[in-house]
Amino acid sequence: VLALTVDVWNEMVTHCLLEAPLEACGLLAGPSASGPDAGRASLCLPAENVAASARVYTVAPRDLLRADRAAEAAGGEVLGVYHSHTHTEAYPSPTDTDAAPDPGWHYVIVSLRDTEPTVRSYRIAGGKIVEESVVLQ
């Protein structure tokens, strides 16, 4: 389960809409796995997509560092990454699966294909994709 605050959901989806037709990307952070509220994303950290593409994304390295510091300053850690699919469904592409950097992360995809944005989340480990539910808290 990926739990998000309403603010994080709004910020993430708004960022994706504003960047369209290019893919948007960013990181989600929250309390570390061992603490209270573990796994609840309470910080949305929008990043620059240095690929500046409608098909692929690369989080700007400096934004990774900034996100890591912001998460640490809030007493938590980076829990996952989000990006948009502007013309396809919210399901990981082969590129997403191959490039997934951390089996402990949540991989959130915001699809803008339909009239309403769709938010879905996955665990990706060893090339295996498992969808998880997304809960607003």
Added chain:
Amino acid sequence: VPVAVRLPTVLRPSAGGVSTVPADGATVGEVFTDLLRQHPGLRDQLLTPEGDLHRHLNVFLNDDDIRYLGKLEAKVSDTDTLTLMPAVAGG
């Protein structure tokens, strides 16, 4: 006084579960050598078989990406922090 090396969650299992490892050296390359002496399991995640920095790894010396500071030759001093982070990309 060693340099503090901060590890991302994905690398911590190869370093005994800790988030920060103190390591000695005058350059990033020397710090990596000491880090890998302490935690040999990190080798393939940091460096290519040829000993170059893995292209999927970002290394920051304090606030700066070491790609722009001479990579493994970048000079470090006692109060510095090296932060390692995996590249985050997809499609």
